[in-house]
Amino acid sequence: MKSISWKNKYLRIPIVTLITIALFAAVSYIALYQTEFYRHSIWTFLGPSDNRFHMMRIEGLYQSILHHNYFPLVNMSFMEGLGYISNIFYSDFLIYPAAIMRLMGFTPAQTIVRFYLLMNFLTFSVSFLCFYKVQRKYWNALVFSFVYTLANYRLHDMLFRHDLGEVGAFVFLPIAILGIYEIFYGERKRNWLFLTFGMTGIIYSHAISPILVAITIVVVMLCQLPELRVHPKRLLSLLWASICSGLLSIGYFLPMLEQLKHTTLRLTESKSILTAGADNLLDYFNWSVNNVINKPNIGFILLIAAVAAVVGIGKVENKAVKHFAIIGAVMFVCGSKIFPWVLLSKTPFKMIQYPWRFDMMATILLAIFVAADPLHLLKGNFVKAALIAFVTLLAISASYRMVNNLSTALVPYSEYDKASPFSIGGGQEYLPAGADVVPLEAEPQMPTIKAGKKAQITNFNRSDTRMTFNFKNAKKTVISLPVIAYYGFQSKESTGNVSKLTMNKKNNGLGEVTVSGKGQVVVDYYETHVQKTARHFSFWSLVVIVIGTILSLFNVKLDDFKKLYAKIKPKQETAKTESEEPKEADESTESTESTESTESTESTESTESTESTTDSSVDSENKSKE
Numbered sequence: 001m002k003s004i005s006w007k008n009k010y011l012r013i014p015i016v017t018l019i020t021i022a023l024f025a026a027v028s029y030i031a032l033y034q035t036e037f038y039r040h041s042i043w044t045f046l047g048p049s050d051n052r053f054h055m056m057r058i059e060g061l062y063q064s065i066l067h068h069n070y071f072p073l074v075n076m077s078f079m080e081g082l083g084y085i086s087n088i089f090y091s092d093f094l095i096y097p098a099a100i101m102r103l104m105g106f107t108p109a110q111t112i113v114r115f116y117l118l119m120n121f122l123t124f125s126v127s128f129l130c131f132y133k134v135q136r137k138y139w140n141a142l143v144f145s146f147v148y149t150l151a152n153y154r155l156h157d158m159l160f161r162h163d164l165g166e167v168g169a170f171v172f173l174p175i176a177i178l179g180i181y182e183i184f185y186g187e188r189k190r191n192w193l194f195l196t197f198g199m200t201g202i203i204y205s206h207a208i209s210p211i212l213v214a215i216t217i218v219v220v221m222l223c224q225l226p227e228l229r230v231h232p233k234r235l236l237s238l239l240w241a242s243i244c245s246g247l248l249s250i251g252y253f254l255p256m257l258e259q260l261k262h263t264t265l266r267l268t269e270s271k272s273i274l275t276a277g278a279d280n281l282l283d284y285f286n287w288s289v290n291n292v293i294n295k296p297n298i299g300f301i302l303l304i305a306a307v308a309a310v311v312g313i314g315k316v317e318n319k320a321v322k323h324f325a326i327i328g329a330v331m332f333v334c335g336s337k338i339f340p341w342v343l344l345s346k347t348p349f350k351m352i353q354y355p356w357r358f359d360m361m362a363t364i365l366l367a368i369f370v371a372a373d374p375l376h377l378l379k380g381n382f383v384k385a386a387l388i389a390f391v392t393l394l395a396i397s398a399s400y401r402m403v404n405n406l407s408t409a410l411v412p413y414s415e416y417d418k419a420s421p422f423s424i425g426g427g428q429e430y431l432p433a434g435a436d437v438v439p440l441e442a443e444p445q446m447p448t449i450k451a452g453k454k455a456q457i458t459n460f461n462r463s464d465t466r467m468t469f470n471f472k473n474a475k476k477t478v479i480s481l482p483v484i485a486y487y488g489f490q491s492k493e494s495t496g497n498v499s500k501l502t503m504n505k506k507n508n509g510l511g512e513v514t515v516s517g518k519g520q521v522v523v524d525y526y527e528t529h530v531q532k533t534a535r536h537f538s539f540w541s542l543v544v545i546v547i548g549t550i551l552s553l554f555n556v557k558l559d560d561f562k563k564l565y566a567k568i569k570p571k572q573e574t575a576k577t578e579s580e581e582p583k584e585a586d587e588s589t590e591s592t593e594s595t596e597s598t599e600s601t602e603s604t605e606s607t608e609s610t611e612s613t614t615d616s617s618v619d620s621e622n623k624s625k626e
Contacts, residue, residue: 016138020128024145027392028120031150034399035159036113041410043403044162051162052423055108057086058095058115059419062102067464071535073255074486074525076464079440080421082510083465083525085486086430088255089267093204094168109413116158122171123149130174130194131371134181139384144371146388148174150395151367152288152299153359159399160294165206166360172201173364176213183237184224185320192237193549196244203249208352212361216327223323244545251538255531262487263503267429272350274341279356281336293398294405296356298332301391302366306332309369316374325374328365331358432484432509440508445482447521450507452477455515465489465525471496472518480504481523485511488531493522 035043044051060075072092078084092099098115106114128145135141148154149170157166179195202209217238221228228234260268279296287297298306309316309325316322333339335358344350378384403410422441424431431437447457447469455474461467467483474497483489485503489511492500496519504512513521 020142021125024121024124024128027146027150028117028124030392031120031155031395031399032113032116032159034396034403036116038403039410039412041412042109042113042416043159043406043409044411044416045409050164050425052420053425054095054162054164055112056419056421056423057090057092057164058098058102058111059108060084060087061092061095061099064464065099065103069464072465073488073527073531074465077419078421078424079437079484080445081462082440082443082482083484083486084424084430085259085484086424088259089207089430090165091204091252095164107413107417108419109416112416115164116167119158119164119167119171120149123154126171127174130178131368133178134186135372139381140371140373140378143378143384143387144367146391147301147370148364148367150391151302151363152291152293152297152398153363155293155395155398156296160402163206166209166357168205169202169209169360172198172205173209173213173360174198176202177364177368179241180217180220181320183234183241184220184227192241193244193545195238195241196248196545199241199245200248203245203252208357209360211349211352212357216331216361216365219327220323223327244541247541248538248545250541251535254534255528258528258530259487264433265429266427266431266433266435269433270427270429272345273353274345274350274355277354277356278335278337278339278341281333281338284332284336284356291394291398292401294402296335296354296359298359298362298366300394301370301387302332302363305366305370306362308375309366312375318372318374321369321372321374324365325369328362328369331365332362335359335362432486432503432505434505435484435508443482443508443510447482448480450478450480450512452514455479466523468520468522470518470520471515474515474517476514476516478512478514479521480507481511481513481521483511483523484509486525488525488528489523490526491521491523492526493524495519495522 029037042051056077057075060077061072063077064070064072064075073087074083074085075087076083078086095115097118098111101111101114102108124145127148128141131144132138132141154167154170157163157170175194176198179192179198182191182194199210199213202213221238224234259265283295284297285303287295288299288303291300297303305325306329309329313322313326316325335355339355341355378387422437424437428435428437446460449455449457453473453475455471455477457479458470460469462482467481471477471479481501485501486509489501491498491513494513497516498519498521499514501511501513501523503509511523513523515521
């Protein structure tokens with residue numbers, strides 16, 4: 001019997017796959033141990049922090065699902081039921097797994113640490129597969145996944161800022177970059193779909209990150225102008241990717257634009273912080289060299305990569321790697337005060353908020369440079385394995401020092417589980433203009449009479465977005481409701497003399513109705529026509545794109561359907577003809593039988609008539625003889 005050889009790919013591939021999965025899972029846990037599992041505590045700042053904001057988003061989605069509202073547009077867990085329309089501007093797409101964990105019975109603390117584990121594992125896996133798609137080298141792909149996933153800026157987002165949106169964008173960013181590579185440097189063909197799905201995933205994860213990707217696309221396009229002149233069809237691939245991504249994102253953008261049209265939010269009136277948000281370049285260098293994650297930076301490994309890219313750029317032969325490295329290094333530098341951000345402070349670019357967000361793009365582009373190894377510094381798998389181990393140790397060291405320097409920020413799970421409903425984010429962007437969270441905290445959680453004749457209010461009930469109460473003895477009584485009257489809230493199911501629900505901008509945007517006599521006020525959030533249509537449109541666009549992708553994978557074209565139809569049609573006609581022939585034969589047989597039957601009947605009748613005549617004649621003769 002022959003011994004099983006390691007060269008047998010049917011044995012090697014499954015084993016390597018399982019080992020890789022186990023490695024990703026183990027390192028995902030190790031990277032989080034100090035900040036999420038140590039002493040059953042989470043390192044975070046309580047109060048109005050990003051961590052509490054995103055945890056309340058998860059809690060709100062969980063509560064909505066319990067009320068059979070599977071696609072909520074207003075998060076009613078915020079501000080003790082006053083509601084916060086963060087769902088329209090901050091898609092819930094990414095946090096459904098976390099909400100499902102809550103449905104499974106996990107506490108908020110248990111949910112968030114498991115969700116972080118999932119995000120780490122997905123980022124490891126997606127980045128590995130995307131790099132391996134281009135360069136079929138296992139160890140290089142492994143290097144990329146570790147350098148990218150354990151990069152300082154990503155750990156800063158996850159462990160210090162707890163920005164779930166940007167952490168989610170890191171999952172889809174490698175797919176988008178793969179799409180950019182395929183369009184501008186690769187085969188293009190149908191591979192532009194990588195950019196479509198990657199960009200769409202980023203849009204539904206974090207509203208700001210797509211701007212950074214779009215800027216990167218423009219810069220890459222400028223770098224590839226000579227190639228685009230020779231092969232202009234690459235721009236057609238980019239156009240297709242943009243159109244499809246736009247179709248898939250209509251379900252996100254249209255409801256947002258509709259809400260902004262009808263409601264003036266603090267988001268639109270916020271001042272630019274681009275200039276104030278930039279830090280000194282020397283600080284970025286210092287933070288990177290010292291491997292800290294409580295400040296935004298690209299980390300020690302990628303800083304060396306940026307320097308190596310600039311110094312040794314002439315030795316880089318691969319055009320894509322060369323462009324990515326230079327763009328990454330430039331973005332790292334431009335994220336500081338060196339770039340004149342004041343020039344963009346009154347442009348749409350102010351939505352970026354903080355220039356150091358460009359570290360996200362610098363991270364992935366420089367990680368590609370490290371893993372591709374164009375300078376041939378990582379010779380042999382042992383060196384690559386050593387680099388992977390070093391990157392892991394840097395991540396462990398950074399998280400340990402952050403926790404050790406401020407151990408008071410370790411929050412026990414039991415304390416973390418306590419809700420923080422007024423943690424709506426530092427900028428309070430989605431409150432109506434003029435509203436403030438402090439006076440809203442003091443608002444009573446009951447309908448209150450603001451003007452007009454005193455009326456009696458009874459039987460107040462609230463369930464998710466719906467609230468009801470009875471009133472009587474009212475006469476033009478103005479009642480303030482404990483809900484922010486975002487566009488979509490209506491009182492159309494009310495009975496009696498009840499006015500339309502309006503937003504009182506002088507009362508922090510709370511809803512008001514005017515009532516007279518007696519009746520019942522019913523206020524609920526109703527999905528608008530635009531919201532419903534946009535969601536359905538994006539869904540069916542996804543279905544069509546997926547079906548088209550599957551057909552293209554099997555090289556099925558429209559002509560194939562025409563040929564198939566042409567083959568089927570004659571068969572149907574033949575079958576129809578054959579089915580008609582028996583009918584004609586049956587009709588002919590029936591006609592013949594009918595004729596024969598008629599003739600037989602006539603013959604019988606004739607015979608009987610003849611016999612009758614003969615008998616009659618005989619009888620007549622007999623009578624005559626007598």
